[in-house]
Amino acid sequence: MEQQTRIRLADLKGNWSLVTGASSGIGLEFARQLAALGTHLVLIARREAALQELAGKLQQEYGIETLIIPADLSSPADLETIFSTVKARQIQPLLVVNNAGSGCVVDVANADRHVMTRMINLNVRSVTEISYYYLQEMIRNQRGGMINVASIVSFQPVTYMATYAASKAFVLHFTEAIAEEAAKWNLQVMALCPGTTRTEFFDSANAGDWLKRFKGMSAGQVVSTALRSFDAGKRVCVPGLKYKLISCVTRFIPRGYLTRASKSIFQKSLRSRPEQSTSQE
Numbered sequence: 001m002e003q004q005t006r007i008r009l010a011d012l013k014g015n016w017s018l019v020t021g022a023s024s025g026i027g028l029e030f031a032r033q034l035a036a037l038g039t040h041l042v043l044i045a046r047r048e049a050a051l052q053e054l055a056g057k058l059q060q061e062y063g064i065e066t067l068i069i070p071a072d073l074s075s076p077a078d079l080e081t082i083f084s085t086v087k088a089r090q091i092q093p094l095l096v097v098n099n100a101g102s103g104c105v106v107d108v109a110n111a112d113r114h115v116m117t118r119m120i121n122l123n124v125r126s127v128t129e130i131s132y133y134y135l136q137e138m139i140r141n142q143r144g145g146m147i148n149v150a151s152i153v154s155f156q157p158v159t160y161m162a163t164y165a166a167s168k169a170f171v172l173h174f175t176e177a178i179a180e181e182a183a184k185w186n187l188q189v190m191a192l193c194p195g196t197t198r199t200e201f202f203d204s205a206n207a208g209d210w211l212k213r214f215k216g217m218s219a220g221q222v223v224s225t226a227l228r229s230f231d232a233g234k235r236v237c238v239p240g241l242k243y244k245l246i247s248c249v250t251r252f253i254p255r256g257y258l259t260r261a262s263k264s265i266f267q268k269s270l271r272s273r274p275e276q277s278t279s280q281e
């Protein structure tokens with residue numbers, strides 16, 4: 001088979017893309033901006049009604065086809081259902097966006113180990129399985145691309161967000177490494193590392209006050225920067241100058257300082273919840 005050149009955004013028109021966590025926030029914005037490029041969409045999340053509403057709007061506005069798959073990505077059985085459902089429809093996504101993820105602000109004394117394990121299953125296991133499954137399909141087709149959503153916290157340990165930050169460090173390192181491996185087949189793989197983005201993330205992470213303290217970026221800005229970087233062939237994208245600087249500077253700061261600095265920042269989120277004890281300080 002003839003070796004293809006790496007895909008560009010223009011190639012997505014009339015082909016399929018797959019977006020996880022499409023029911024809100026950054027994933028919903030990926031779905032909107034990709035639909036505007038004319039790509040058909042597989043949309044995955046747990047909230048079926050939200051996916052149906054989005055699919056209806058995108059079909060009407062952009063004339064694309066959609067397949068919605070309500071699924072809990074922290075469940076290995078649901079991952080298999082996704083693979084088999086997409087295959088049964090003979091869909092081979094040209095672009096896969098591993099976006100679904102969740103976080104939790106909590107201290108070691110109060111963390112529920114089952115919640116932490118589900119977070120790892122979602123943020124780490126599902127990203128790993130979906131990446132290998134679809135990259136192998138793309139290698140067979142000699143064509144495709146992937147965007148894995150990591151975070152600005154991928155670059156450092158974060159006190160009171162220990163599991164989340166470590167899971168996102170995995171996503172960044174994993175993605176950079178497979179990007180190098182996949183380049184052999186001209187597959188374009190990129191890690192997206194957003195800073196604070198105005199989505200539902202902080203409510204579900206028990207840090208409802210965060211967006212009052214830090215303005216952050218809109219999901220629209222994050223996704224348009226991500227798609228431009230992907231089109232330019234970048235392997236890591238950190239949207240926003242401030243977050244770019246943070247991602248560079250943290251490489252040179254001692255780890256002990258970073259854990260103490262993040263402790264003082266996230267402590268305020270812990271204290272804003274009356275039911276949460278911050279353990280011995």
Ligand SMILES: NC(=O)c1ccc[n+]([C@@H]2O[C@H](COP(=O)([O-])OP(=O)(O)OC[C@H]3O[C@@H](n4cnc5c(N)ncnc54)[C@H](OP(=O)(O)O)[C@@H]3O)[C@@H](O)[C@H]2O)c1
Nearest residue numbers: 021023024025026045046047072073101196197199200201
């Ligand atoms: N917001 C930020 O500041 C920020 C910064 C850096 C990185 N990120 C990352 O960006 C990604 C998107 O987050 P967001 O900010 O857009 O937050 P969000 O608005 O809370 O969106 C999270 C998405 O993931 C889906 N999801 C969560 N748990 C799931 C599960 N078990 N199975 C299937 N889908 C699940 C949610 O859908 P359902 O609830 O319908 O399942 C939703 O569509 C995440 O990976 C997050 O870690 C966010």
